[in-house]
Amino acid sequence: MIDADKKPLPQHVDAVVIGGGTAGCAAAMHLANAGKRVVLFEQRLAGAQASGQNYGGVRQQGRCPEELPISFRARRIWDRLPEIVGHDCGFRPSGHIKLARTAEEFAGLEAWAEMARGFGLNVAILSGNVLRAEHNYLGSWVYGGSYCATDGHANPRLVGPLFARAAERAGVDLRECCPVAKLERDGAGFRVSLADGRSTRADVAINTAGAWGADIAAQLGETYDEHVLSPNMIVTEPAAPIFAASFGVCGGDIYFRQTPRGNVLFGGGRGISDKSRLWARPLATVSVQAAAKMIGFIPAVAHLAVIRSWSGIDGSMPDDRPVLGPSPSVPGLFHAFGFSGHGFQLGPAVGEVLADLVLAGHTETDISGLSPLRFTPSTIGAA
Amino acid sequence: MSAPAIVIVGAGPAGVRAAEVLAGAGLRPILLDEGDRCGGQIYRQPPDPRKRPYAKLYGTEAERARALHETFSRIAPEIDYRPRTLVWDVAGGQVMVHAGGGVGRIPYSHLLLATGATDRTLPLPGWTLPGVYTLGGAQIALKAQDCLIGKRVAFVGTGPLLYLVAVQYARAGAEVAAVIDSGTRAAQVANALGLLAQPKVALRGLGFVAELKRRGVPVLKGAIPEAIEQTADGLAVKLGARRFACDAVGLGYGLRAETQLADLAGVPRRFDAAQQTWVPESGADGRTPAAGVYVAGDGAGILGADAAELRGARAAFALLEDLGKPVDAAKTKTLEAGIARWARFRAAIDGMFPVPAAALAALPDDAVVCRCERITVADIRRVAALAKPEDVNRLKAFGRAGMGRCQGRFCGENAQAILAAITGAAPSALGAHRAQAPIKPIPLDDMTRVAPNTDPIVEEAAQ
Numbered sequence: 043m044i045d046a047d048k049k050p051l052p053q054h055v056d057a058v059v060i061g062g063g064t065a066g067c068a069a070a071m072h073l074a075n076a077g078k079r080v081v082l083f084e085q086r087l088a089g090a091q092a093s094g095q096n097y098g099g100v101r102q103q104g105r106c107p108e109e110l111p112i113s114f115r116a117r118r119i120w121d122r123l124p125e126i127v128g129h130d131c132g133f134r135p136s137g138h139i140k141l142a143r144t145a146e147e148f149a150g151l152e153a154w155a156e157m158a159r160g161f162g163l164n165v166a167i168l169s170g171n172v173l174r175a176e177h178n179y180l181g182s183w184v185y186g187g188s189y190c191a192t193d194g195h196a197n198p199r200l201v202g203p204l205f206a207r208a209a210e211r212a213g214v215d216l217r218e219c220c221p222v223a224k225l226e227r228d229g230a231g232f233r234v235s236l237a238d239g240r241s242t243r244a245d246v247a248i249n250t251a252g253a254w255g256a257d258i259a260a261q262l263g264e265t266y267d268e269h270v271l272s273p274n275m276i277v278t279e280p281a282a283p284i285f286a287a288s289f290g291v292c293g294g295d296i297y298f299r300q301t302p303r304g305n306v307l308f309g310g311g312r313g314i315s316d317k318s319r320l321w322a323r324p325l326a327t328v329s330v331q332a333a334a335k336m337i338g339f340i341p342a343v344a345h346l347a348v349i350r351s352w353s354g355i356d357g358s359m360p361d362d363r364p365v366l367g368p369s370p371s372v373p374g375l376f377h378a379f380g381f382s383g384h385g386f387q388l389g390p391a392v393g394e395v396l397a398d399l400v401l402a403g404h405t406e407t408d409i410s411g412l413s414p415l416r417f418t419p420s421t422i423g424a425a
Numbered sequence: 426m427s428a429p430a431i432v433i434v435g436a437g438p439a440g441v442r443a444a445e446v447l448a449g450a451g452l453r454p455i456l457l458d459e460g461d462r463c464g465g466q467i468y469r470q471p472p473d474p475r476k477r478p479y480a481k482l483y484g485t486e487a488e489r490a491r492a493l494h495e496t497f498s499r500i501a502p503e504i505d506y507r508p509r510t511l512v513w514d515v516a517g518g519q520v521m522v523h524a525g526g527g528v529g530r531i532p533y534s535h536l537l538l539a540t541g542a543t544d545r546t547l548p549l550p551g552w553t554l555p556g557v558y559t560l561g562g563a564q565i566a567l568k569a570q571d572c573l574i575g576k577r578v579a580f581v582g583t584g585p586l587l588y589l590v591a592v593q594y595a596r597a598g599a600e601v602a603a604v605i606d607s608g609t610r611a612a613q614v615a616n617a618l619g620l621l622a623q624p625k626v627a628l629r630g631l632g633f634v635a636e637l638k639r640r641g642v643p644v645l646k647g648a649i650p651e652a653i654e655q656t657a658d659g660l661a662v663k664l665g666a667r668r669f670a671c672d673a674v675g676l677g678y679g680l681r682a683e684t685q686l687a688d689l690a691g692v693p694r695r696f697d698a699a700q701q702t703w704v705p706e707s708g709a710d711g712r713t714p715a716a717g718v719y720v721a722g723d724g725a726g727i728l729g730a731d732a733a734e735l736r737g738a739r740a741a742f743a744l745l746e747d748l749g750k751p752v753d754a755a756k757t758k759t760l761e762a763g764i765a766r767w768a769r770f771r772a773a774i775d776g777m778f779p780v781p782a783a784a785l786a787a788l789p790d791d792a793v794v795c796r797c798e799r800i801t802v803a804d805i806r807r808v809a810a811l812a813k814p815e816d817v818n819r820l821k822a823f824g825r826a827g828m829g830r831c832q833g834r835f836c837g838e839n840a841q842a843i844l845a846a847i848t849g850a851a852p853s854a855l856g857a858h859r860a861q862a863p864i865k866p867i868p869l870d871d872m873t874r875v876a877p878n879t880d881p882i883v884e885e886a887a888q
């Protein structure tokens with residue numbers, strides 16, 4: 043709920059969550075369901091930043107091995123959204139095809155499929171002939187591809203906000219339009235203050251502040267090299283179904299899907315943004331280039347009219363992997379930020395993993411490769 | 426300093442008068458317009474203007490129309506006029522255009538937006554049936570195409586345009602089934618005094634009402650029909666126990682400013698409570714909080730065509746002042762006084778013909794609100810209950826109202842009023858739809874070609 047009438051904050055809660063993207067809202071919801079008192083602060087509206095602005099790809103394919111365990115966990119949750127948040131959020135397990143344009147790219151797909159098989163995920167390798175026969179809308183340049191049947195796409199505009207509403211129903215004190223001005227140590231816990239002077243104490247602090255995550259960490263003396271990532275997105279008017287799967291292209295910087303409503307939605311290149319103003323814009327130059335690429339991949343879309351374009355603000359880390367796990371220097375502080383342009387699929391599982399860490403002190407899911415510790419401990423101040 | 430590059434968007438009364446002032450100062454503004462010919466909506470020219478005389482085309486406004494078109498012809502050699510050119514984005518000191526099957530960019534140092542207005546519609550059951558047009562659409566059919574939307578036409582809505590179009594249709598040979606005005610007689614009497622700011626215009630309006638009565642047209646006041654129904658031989662407008670049989674309906678509750686480009690150019694918008702719509706923030710001189718961006722005419726808030734001419738000229742003088750050019754202060758004062766008179770007149774009109782936005786709360790579940798996405802009142806109510814949207818952009822994100830081809834230009838204020846009724850929030854607290862490039866649809870393959878006479882948006886794309 044919007045913090046319009048500036049209700050007093052609770053004096054003391056079990057956990058404070060900073061950042062109301064999917065990850066933060068899901069974490070808050072699980073903690074509240076476990077009986078914890080939770081306040082969630084969101085600087086603007088829940089699920090309205092990266093979690094609500096993204097392309098909507100729900101994909102395991104193509105991820106680095108460090109992300110696969112949590113991505114698998116997330117994929118299982120995607121099937122259960124109706125029971126968790128009361129709506130399927132437009133999730134369609136339509137399959138995801140990654141395309142290769144050259145023999146080298148194709149070899150890359152085969153290597154990835156081999157790696158994923160080690161994790162128990164089956165990905166079908168498709169020759170150019172098979173692809174062209176089964177997907178005759180593809181341009182003739184296709185060399186080959188790989189197909190992950192359990193991947194798909196969803197409506198990002200619903201996922202974060204519906205987790206937020208579910209969190210409220212679970213008892214989370216969710217404050218929208220409520221930026222956290224200060225996070226500091228207070229005894230064994232934390233004090234979280236707003237610009238108007240209101241504050242609350244919490245035993246545990248969860249940093250799910252997305253592109254602003256490193257700023258929150260910096261308040262407690264930890265330095266992370268987080269940058270802003272603003273993919274450029276375009277959508278056409280709705281059309282009769284042309285293709286069902288969601289597509290990516292090796293090194294092509296273009297990805298496309300057709301929504302259940304019929305709109306062809308594609309991303310490619312970067313827009314511009316200013317995270318201090320929560321402002322992001324697509325760029326005409328980038329849109330024009332992406333349009334040309336899109337037509338090259340699926341010529342049948344050429345006659346469709348573009349009706350809208352946009353961008354968003356995600357945090358990105360130097361190794362393109364999120365920072366997820368307990369803080370290396372501050373007990374009771376947990377980080378989950380810097381999802382580097384592919385955190386939409388992970389969000390629901392990030393919430394569960396954070397709740398595991400807070401409630402049980404550990405998680406079954408292997409997140410060791412995402413640990414904050416991988417960033418030079420020397421830059422991390424003493425607690 | 427390099428020569429200023431001035432771009433005017435819109436070649437209606439405001440844009441043409443602005444171009445006249447700037448050309449007079451020896452600057453060569455670029456005048457961009459979507460349409461085939463200058464004149465905007467009100468002084469729109471048919472495909473071949475020579476075929477029909479001014480008096481027939483523009484009636485009482487014939488002289489104004491002629492004057493504007495003649496001014497345009499006179500300054501044409503001194504300006505860079507580009508018709509059939511849609512501006513679809515404003516960013517980084519450039520406008521992006523769609524023209525001649527391609528796209529391109531035009532850099533500017535100063536941008537004057539004279540983007541005009543479109544009809545304000547209010548949904549009711551049946552308004553999506555074939556044969557139902559906006560009032561503006563009905564008028565353009567007559568003006569540009571020289572045809573009527575039907576033989577027996579009912580006019581529903583409010584505002585001066587309601588009576589004007591009804592009279593124009595009657596004179597053109599249509600049978601006017603009824604004129605149904607949501608404005609009450611009481612409100613019209615109470616506000617009539619303000620009309621003295623423009624006595625001639627007021628008399629003309631009264632003349633229209635009298636003419637309709639003389640022709641035997643039923644004129645109903647304070648009435649909002651419940652539905653438009655399909656019948657065996659056409660349509661019927663249902664009002665209580667009465668049904669007005671017709672074969673077409675003209676529907677319109679006044680006008681609303683076209684503000685998308687102003688929004689993209691960084692001009693904040695404010696809610697105009699009298700007109701129940703969003704307008705760009707600007708002074709009477711057309712200056713906006715965004716440096717180098719000016720707004721004029723109905724795109725800056727509805728004051729009508731005569732005022733638009735004054736506002737176009739005034740904004741152009743403000744631009745000249747900002748360039749450090751000498752400007753005759755007496756002239757700008759006269760223009761501002763004229764604009765103020767129109768503002769007083771408009772306040773009276775707004776009081777006489779208020780948009781009955783509150784009536785939206787009572788719409789039945791199955792009424793379509795957002796036509797592009799076919800979102801009904803029930804859809805909005807369901808989304809409001811499940812996801813609790815905080816403003817119209819969130820309502821759009823959650824429930825698709827305003828997410829289609831028109832970007833909410835035609836449903837935005839209505840969705841806002843319906844959401845306000847559900848949540849109890851003030852409509853002004855629910856925001857305006859964010860404009861997103863392209864503000865009107867552009868074919869994907871046109872985005873890969875370069876529009877003539879523009880800089881390519883991507884250098885390499887200039888094959």
Ligand SMILES: Cc1cc2nc3c(=O)[nH]c(=O)nc-3n(C[C@H](O)[C@H](O)[C@H](O)COP(=O)(O)OP(=O)(O)OC[C@H]3O[C@@H](n4cnc5c(N)ncnc54)[C@H](O)[C@@H]3O)c2cc1C
Pocket residue numbers: 060061062063064065066083084085086087088089090091092093094095096097098099100101220221222223250251252253254255271272273274275309353354355356378379380381382383384385386387388389
């Ligand atoms: C255009 C675009 C396309 C993308 N496409 C995909 C895709 O197809 N598939 C995929 O898996 N991922 C995709 N991503 C990435 C994905 O959207 C993000 O990785 C993910 O949503 C990040 O979630 P988050 O919760 O960390 O961030 P966010 O959703 O941004 O949430 C962080 C929240 O913290 C709030 N906050 C920050 N500072 C404060 C403060 N001081 N006080 C209070 N609140 C604060 C912010 O307002 C924000 O709401 C895309 C991202 C973008 C931008």
